[in-house]
Amino acid sequence: MLERLAALRAADAPTHGGHVLSYVYDPGLAEVDELAAAAMRAVQPVNGLDPTTFTSVAVMERELVGFARAVLHGPTDGPDVVVGSVTSGGTESCLLAVKAARDAFRARHGDRPGVRPRVVVAASAHAAFRKAAQYLDVTLTTLPVDPASGLPDAAAYVAELDRRSVDGGRDVALVVVSAPSYPHGVVDPVAEVAAAAHERGVDVHVDACVGGWVLPFWGAAGGGQVPPFDFAVPGVTSISADVHKYGYAPKGTSVLLVRGRDRQRRQFFATTAWPGYPVVNAGMSGSRPAGPLAAAWAVSQALGTEGYTALTARCVRATRALHAAVGQLDGLRVVGSPTGPLIAVATDESVPAERRVDPHVWADAARARGWVLQPQPGLTQGDGTRLPHTTHLTVTPVTEATLDDLVPALAASADEVRGVGRPDTSGVLAALGAVSPAPAAAGGPALAAPTSDEMWAALLTALDTDGGSPRRGTGAVLPDRLAPLMAVMESLPGPVAERLLVEILARVAEPLDDAAPGA
Numbered sequence: 001m002l003e004r005l006a007a008l009r010a011a012d013a014p015t016h017g018g019h020v021l022s023y024v025y026d027p028g029l030a031e032v033d034e035l036a037a038a039a040m041r042a043v044q045p046v047n048g049l050d051p052t053t054f055t056s057v058a059v060m061e062r063e064l065v066g067f068a069r070a071v072l073h074g075p076t077d078g079p080d081v082v083v084g085s086v087t088s089g090g091t092e093s094c095l096l097a098v099k100a101a102r103d104a105f106r107a108r109h110g111d112r113p114g115v116r117p118r119v120v121v122a123a124s125a126h127a128a129f130r131k132a133a134q135y136l137d138v139t140l141t142t143l144p145v146d147p148a149s150g151l152p153d154a155a156a157y158v159a160e161l162d163r164r165s166v167d168g169g170r171d172v173a174l175v176v177v178s179a180p181s182y183p184h185g186v187v188d189p190v191a192e193v194a195a196a197a198h199e200r201g202v203d204v205h206v207d208a209c210v211g212g213w214v215l216p217f218w219g220a221a222g223g224g225q226v227p228p229f230d231f232a233v234p235g236v237t238s239i240s241a242d243v244h245k246y247g248y249a250p251k252g253t254s255v256l257l258v259r260g261r262d263r264q265r266r267q268f269f270a271t272t273a274w275p276g277y278p279v280v281n282a283g284m285s286g287s288r289p290a291g292p293l294a295a296a297w298a299v300s301q302a303l304g305t306e307g308y309t310a311l312t313a314r315c316v317r318a319t320r321a322l323h324a325a326v327g328q329l330d331g332l333r334v335v336g337s338p339t340g341p342l343i344a345v346a347t348d349e350s351v352p353a354e355r356r357v358d359p360h361v362w363a364d365a366a367r368a369r370g371w372v373l374q375p376q377p378g379l380t381q382g383d384g385t386r387l388p389h390t391t392h393l394t395v396t397p398v399t400e401a402t403l404d405d406l407v408p409a410l411a412a413s414a415d416e417v418r419g420v421g422r423p424d425t426s427g428v429l430a431a432l433g434a435v436s437p438a439p440a441a442a443g444g445p446a447l448a449a450p451t452s453d454e455m456w457a458a459l460l461t462a463l464d465t466d467g468g469s470p471r472r473g474t475g476a477v478l479p480d481r482l483a484p485l486m487a488v489m490e491s492l493p494g495p496v497a498e499r500l501l502v503e504i505l506a507r508v509a510e511p512l513d514d515a516a517p518g519a
């Protein structure tokens with residue numbers, strides 16, 4: 001089994017060495033990995049469901065939350081005391097922040113007929129808040145960001161805070177700002193938004209999932225000033241900070257910090273209304289692994305403020321070098337002024353078409369050279385403005401050691417595709433049109449998602465994804481070039497594109513046959 005696993009792992013994208021500039025956060029320290037693995041192994045059989053039975057869980061959770069609270073300037077006592085819990089990741093932390101705000105709103109405003117709690121986010125907020133709105137049945141208001149800077153306007157948040165609901169009262173349960181946003185790596189106007197929300201008694205969640213374990217060290221690491229974004233800002237009521245990102249822990253841990261014990265208690269679930277054990281959970285899971293917590297605890301205790309500052313200094317130097325290098329590439333530009341180690345790269349529209357570089361075609365050229373960059377589709381916002389499609393780079397400490405190879409590869413990739421436009425999607429759209437169950441109706445969406453296996457097979461074949469062929473057995477699913485797929489997704493109606501994503505992912509893990517081991 002382990003031999004087979006090793007062979008399967010060999011086909012994965014490399015998790016170490018800095019060739020994948022998203023998903024993985026490599027400190028470049030083998031001893032950190034080993035410590036994490038040993039810590040996981042030590043608690044492998046433990047059930048984190050009950051820290052009163054498995055008391056190691058309570059101690060580790062307390063110490064990890066305490067570390068996060070200290071670096072994010074949370075008060076340690078008084079009515080404003082910051083408390084927290086460890087969740088399975090950023091998405092769970094964001095979902096819980098919305099759940100707590102929704103339940104507080106319902107408790108306070110339950111007697112207002114027709115009024116639904118509303119969560120106000122920027123278009124650049126992580127998709128986890130869309131998921132939260134869908135799962136938790138709250139209304140999401142999405143504010144546009146400036147296409148040039150990637151930033152939302154604080155005044156637009158204020159207008160939403162003051163917007164009156166059907167009964168003339170206010171209905172915002174939570175506002176969300178990012179530090180920084182994932183798509184563009186820029187820090188939202190936290191202090192301005194929090195001041196306005198505080199004045200109106202509305203909670204503010206700072207999504208520092210990606211920034212929470214790197215921005216606190218950014219200034220001391222030589223990265224320059226970071227706008228205030230943590231509990232030092234009055235009015236910030238909760239912060240999410242993923243340890244499995246710049247905390248350099250294995251996947252499966254985020255910290256959700258909340259100002260005020262009563263506010264935090266809204267995130268919990270408890271019931272005595274069944275004949276089993278009394279249930280109380282801080283988050284979504286019942287039984288939960290102690291392994292990710294133990295690994296995150298061990299890694300964060302071992303690195304400490306000093307270790308994180310040293311690793312952040314590597315991120316700072318690598319980000320500066322990459323930012324400058326991309327700035328030198330004719331036909332590309334960095335979006336806005338990122339604070340922290342994330343960069344979004346777009347086409348430089350200020351040069352003539354023959355000198356422009358398409359960021360997705362560029363990413364495909366870089367991929368062919370062994371560098372995996374992350375394409376992000378463009379988006380038309382509610383106000384009609386268009387956010388350009390970009391390519392995202394997550395810079396980690398190991399990036400610094402790769403610069404001598406990475407920078408020339410990015411330049412050669414740009415040279416290779418300069419003047420090449422986005423892939424033509426008409427063939428795929430025609431294929432979809434041919435299988436689409438709803439032929440173009442006047443005024444309605446021109447295309448609908450396929451409704452049968454044959455239709456899906458036709459579309460996925462046209463897209464060159466491996467939906468249903470025997471090559472699936474190798475784990476390979478997506479084509480080598482992603483630019484065509486991204487372009488198709490952008491030209492499809494949202495619900496059709498979303499259904500396409502579901503179809504691709506759902507087919508990835510479908511069993512090939514019924515062979516049971518040992519049968």
Ligand SMILES: *Cc1c(COP(=O)(O)O)cnc(C)c1O
Pocket residue numbers: 089090091092094126128178180181182207208209210242254
């Ligand atoms: C990564 C991220 C999330 C979601 O975190 P997961 O750990 O992937 O669930 C939320 N917000 C931001 C800003 C992120 O970068």
